[in-house]
Amino acid sequence: MKIAILGTGCAKCKQTVEVVRQAVLQAGVDATIDKVEDIQEIMKFKVMRTPAVAIDDMVKISGRVPSVEEVKSLLVQA
């Protein structure tokens, strides 16, 4: 599984990275976490709000820091 965290490096983006790390750890899934900080790369996902989280190139969360529980349930679904 491929998780991308989109954000240009603001405080909320860093929080999101932490949350996703925790969630991956707790869910025990095999996933790579990729931080996408380049704006042109971010725009390929067509998001308008950062931070955003994409799982296997599908944007699941945008414009807010998710909770660990929420990311865990997304990981299980994917």
Added chain:
Amino acid sequence: MAATIQSGAKETVRSFGTGLLALGIWWLVYQGLDPFAKWVTFSLLTLPPGSHLASAVEFFVFDAPKVLMLLVLVVFAVGVVRSFFTPERARRILAGKRESAGNVLAALLGIVTPFCSCSAVPLFIGFVTSGVPLGVTFSFLISAPMVNEIALVLLYGLFGWKIAAIYAGTGLWIAMVSGWVIGRLGMEKHVEDWVYATPSGGEVGGENRDVSWRDRVRYGLDAVRDIVGKVWPYVLAGIAVGAAIHGYVPENFMAGIMGAGAWWSVPLAVAIGIPMYSNAAGIIPVVQALLGKGAALGTVLAFMMSVIGLSLPEMIILRKVLKVRLIAAFAGVVGAGILIVGYLFNALL
């Protein structure tokens, strides 16, 4: 199915009741602030009435909780309202709109759409690549930070509704007119080239989920935790400075420097205001004290708008997508709008 709807309704009624109760308690505490401040100043600390210190202490003990309470209430309410609006929805509404009507609509949407300056770039690209005219996009980008709930609450709390309304009205006017002017200038070629080459956002890449009332309330509470949690030190610091000025600076001290008579005070206020990036929370209590000591309303409005609405950090962020000339045009046009508002109110009042 029917059972879930009924339990859903029950829950709505219950949370509505809780909300009403919370509002009632809020109101009672709010009413008690004035006597409480007097009690602390004169009975608890036994400061002599009429002294500088008493005046400063009373100001602080009354204003600090008052402003924080107003902030909590309004940030919550705005958080709930904003759960109905997303940048994606604003874009759908604005795409392909004619310029003038589009500018008006964009400025209005800027108030209610959740916006954080760290998202300014993706929002800008998302707008212009899906057919929102450049000037209309600017109307949105100008109004979103300038006419915000924190500024309006503080203005209402410290100056009353008239000044809050003047600020909101003139802020919207600047956003509409500046966006329209930028559209007329035909600056499209001063957007970085790769922006228009970005595949247009026909399909919304964002979350599409059903939002329940419970989610909206949570959204409001998150907003309170997030915003009030971040701004309260600024509010307190601002009110402390305000209290010091209120207690110690002589009446009409500011009239010479920031009064209506000094023509250069408005441009000076704007020039000082632009590099200062304080949020509304920090600057307005200071402004209140200035106003109380004889500064002219137009000058103070201009100062406040340039601090909140025209910030250097935001321009640096936008440099990623705009060439220098367009940023200069943006700052120039908005700055001119702020000057007009400043002079207008100095002349009128």
